[in-house]
Amino acid sequence: MTVSTQASPRGWMKKFDAKNYVVYIGFVLVFAFFAVTQTQYFLTPENLANIVIQAAPVTVMAIGMVFVLSAGEIDLSIGSVVALSALAAAVTARETEQWWLAVLVSLAVGLAVGLVNGLFVTLVRLPSFLVTLATMGLVAGLARQLTNLQSVPVTDSTLVTFFGGGELLGLPILVWWTAAAVFVGWVLLQRKRYGAHVLAVGNNASAARVSGIKVNRVRVMVLVGSAMTAAVAGLLYAGRLQGARYTLGEADLMTVIAAAIVGGTSLFGGKGSVVGALIGSLLMSMLNNGLVLAGLSVSQQMVARAIIILIAVSFSLRGKKNQ
Amino acid sequence: MNAPLVPSEVGAPEGSTPQLRLVGLSKHFGGVVAVNRFDLEVAAGEIVALVGDNGAGKSTLVKMISGLYQPSAGEIWLGGKQVSFADASDARRQGVEVVYQDLALVDDQPVYMNMFLGRELVKGPLRLLDRKRMARETQELVDSLDVRIPSAKATIKELSGGQRQGVAICRATHWASNLVLMDEPTAALGVAETAKVEELILRLRERGAAVLVVSHNLDQVFRISDRITVLRRGTQIGTRSTATTSKNEIVSMITGLQHADA
Ligand SMILES: Nc1ncnc2c1ncn2[C@@H]1O[C@H](COP(=O)(O)OP(=O)(O)O)[C@@H](O)[C@H]1O
Ligand SMILES: [Mg+2]
Numbered sequence: 001m002t003v004s005t006q007a008s009p010r011g012w013m014k015k016f017d018a019k020n021y022v023v024y025i026g027f028v029l030v031f032a033f034f035a036v037t038q039t040q041y042f043l044t045p046e047n048l049a050n051i052v053i054q055a056a057p058v059t060v061m062a063i064g065m066v067f068v069l070s071a072g073e074i075d076l077s078i079g080s081v082v083a084l085s086a087l088a089a090a091v092t093a094r095e096t097e098q099w100w101l102a103v104l105v106s107l108a109v110g111l112a113v114g115l116v117n118g119l120f121v122t123l124v125r126l127p128s129f130l131v132t133l134a135t136m137g138l139v140a141g142l143a144r145q146l147t148n149l150q151s152v153p154v155t156d157s158t159l160v161t162f163f164g165g166g167e168l169l170g171l172p173i174l175v176w177w178t179a180a181a182v183f184v185g186w187v188l189l190q191r192k193r194y195g196a197h198v199l200a201v202g203n204n205a206s207a208a209r210v211s212g213i214k215v216n217r218v219r220v221m222v223l224v225g226s227a228m229t230a231a232v233a234g235l236l237y238a239g240r241l242q243g244a245r246y247t248l249g250e251a252d253l254m255t256v257i258a259a260a261i262v263g264g265t266s267l268f269g270g271k272g273s274v275v276g277a278l279i280g281s282l283l284m285s286m287l288n289n290g291l292v293l294a295g296l297s298v299s300q301q302m303v304a305r306a307i308i309i310l311i312a313v314s315f316s317l318r319g320k321k322n323q
Numbered sequence: 324m325n326a327p328l329v330p331s332e333v334g335a336p337e338g339s340t341p342q343l344r345l346v347g348l349s350k351h352f353g354g355v356v357a358v359n360r361f362d363l364e365v366a367a368g369e370i371v372a373l374v375g376d377n378g379a380g381k382s383t384l385v386k387m388i389s390g391l392y393q394p395s396a397g398e399i400w401l402g403g404k405q406v407s408f409a410d411a412s413d414a415r416r417q418g419v420e421v422v423y424q425d426l427a428l429v430d431d432q433p434v435y436m437n438m439f440l441g442r443e444l445v446k447g448p449l450r451l452l453d454r455k456r457m458a459r460e461t462q463e464l465v466d467s468l469d470v471r472i473p474s475a476k477a478t479i480k481e482l483s484g485g486q487r488q489g490v491a492i493c494r495a496t497h498w499a500s501n502l503v504l505m506d507e508p509t510a511a512l513g514v515a516e517t518a519k520v521e522e523l524i525l526r527l528r529e530r531g532a533a534v535l536v537v538s539h540n541l542d543q544v545f546r547i548s549d550r551i552t553v554l555r556r557g558t559q560i561g562t563r564s565t566a567t568t569s570k571n572e573i574v575s576m577i578t579g580l581q582h583a584d585a
Contacts, residue, residue: 187451190452192450193443196432196452199432200429203430203432204428206427207427207440208429208441209411210412210427211427211440212412213441266431270429270431271431
């Protein structure tokens with residue numbers, strides 16, 4: 001016989017704690033606000049699809065970031081991986097005219113950066129914060145060197161269709177990319193042993209270790225996974241914008257981390273939500289979209305976005321640290 | 324309650340293969356002899372307490388048996404076979420489970436995921452987690468050991484310290500095929516919670532587990548153990564049957580008023 005001996009009223013209240021739903025509540029509120037104030041344009045199907053499409057690279061990276069944060073690490077190098085991956089793909093496509101080679105080179109960039117991050121974190125035992133801060137600079141430098149600050153157009157029709165403007169079953173291809181990333185991420189985190197091990201490592205690494213979980217392997221895997229999502233994001237940018245430039249992705253790091261955290265992923269490890277990260281990313285995209293529609297200048301948008309991110313993250317982190 | 328076992332003082336009850344047998348087990352750290360030629364047998368259904376002052380070598384001994392330290396000399400036998408452990412997961416594979424003082428649980432995960440931590444059950448060709456089966460088996464286990472928690476699906480964070488240690492002990496029992504090691508299992512608990520955990524340890528004995536428990540609490544040692552073995556500065560002073568020794572004798576063995584047996 002099992003008896004609830006304590007804490008059931010508290011447990012009940014915890015389950016309905018608004019903090020866990022902050023991202024959904026925020027999403028609905030912001031959506032309603034723009035729908036009411038920007039009636040003529042905001043609710044059109046094109047604009048709604050546009051919100052998802054513009055969010056796609058950030059959504060993909062936010063899902064990679066969910067795993068990194070859940071494992072108690074962080075990856076600051078993703079923004080510059082976006083740029084190097086996109087440029088490497090664009091240059092490869094220009095030189096070889098083989099779209100698949102461009103994709104492979106881009107993914108190889110992600111794999112290499114992820115492995116370097118992972119090896120320094122596990123073998124040299126440096127905090128991921130420092131390692132990925134260094135690789136962020138390193139990769140950004142390589143991206144600038146690769147084409148001498150020049151942007152490279154992408155003309156390959158496969159790349160432009162498959163990673164950019166294509167459609168499948170009447171939906172934009174970037175919506176499919178988003179859906180695929182969310183599905184794969186959700187299955188990995190919620191339904192596979194891998195996800196359970198990632199969360200265990202982030203929550204209590206020594207418990208994970210004595211339970212036979214290969215803690216360092218998990219750390220390398222999340223960092224490789226995150227760099228790979230950044231490489232894919234680079235392809236998505238190159239495909240949609242039909243070109244690559246060293247500035248791609250440079251403003252995304254804050255948005256990606258904010259999307260993950262607002263979506264319920266813990267900055268301190270042990271907790272992650274892939275669906276939350278999707279909603280968080282869409283929320284950020286919607287805010288961008290709404291700010292543009294509201295006629296704010298670029299610099300005003302930057303200020304507004306930073307303030308909104310700060311508020312959103314404070315809401316979702318408040319009180320969680322001490323639990 | 325079972326009738327108390329009356330084992331011989333040095334070895335396990337006769338006629339059965341001991342679950343654990345240590346022969347001349349030693350550990351040196353450079354010039355420091357942390358454990359010197361330690362001998363012990365623990366039988367199935369028996370609780371042996373390991374006592375000694377701070378720095379006596381208790382944790383070092385537990386770490387050798389759980390695969391965290393390699394012995395400098397001596398033998399470890401499990402269920403009649405001599406073994407060696409490459410690391411802690413190797414020891415677990417060979418049937419040794421450890422209940423750690425600092426609660427090796429994942430706070431943000433449900434009880435059932437902790438019960439199967441590192442050994443999660445999967446189903447189907449995609450090897451997806453079988454959460455339903457893990458929750459069911461966990462519920463059956465905690466029910467059968469009478470560990471009172473709200474549910475197998477409760478998050479560890481929602482549980483009290485005693486409930487958490489109950490979960491850790493359940494996990495060890497579930498997976499141990501040879502031996503459950505406990506290093507100060509109640510050190511972090513209050514009086515009522517300690518009593519609960521002691522009840523649980525006694526229930527493990529009824530189920531035939533072999534238990535080696537390190538404890539600082541002599542009252543506890545006398546409440547739950549069948550035999551007591553004493554370490555002082557790495558040397559085994561002696562092993563006594565709990566039923567025939569006294570607290571005074573054990574205290575004098577711990578403090579050095581009484582010299583080693585042999
Ligand atoms: N990793 C180690 N390196 C060096 N000396 C150690 C190490 N672990 C334990 N010791 C020494 O071995 C002795 C026994 O320690 P320990 O097993 O922790 O004792 P207890 O658990 O009985 O308090 C102590 O003198 C301690 O300093
Ligand atoms: Mg100790």
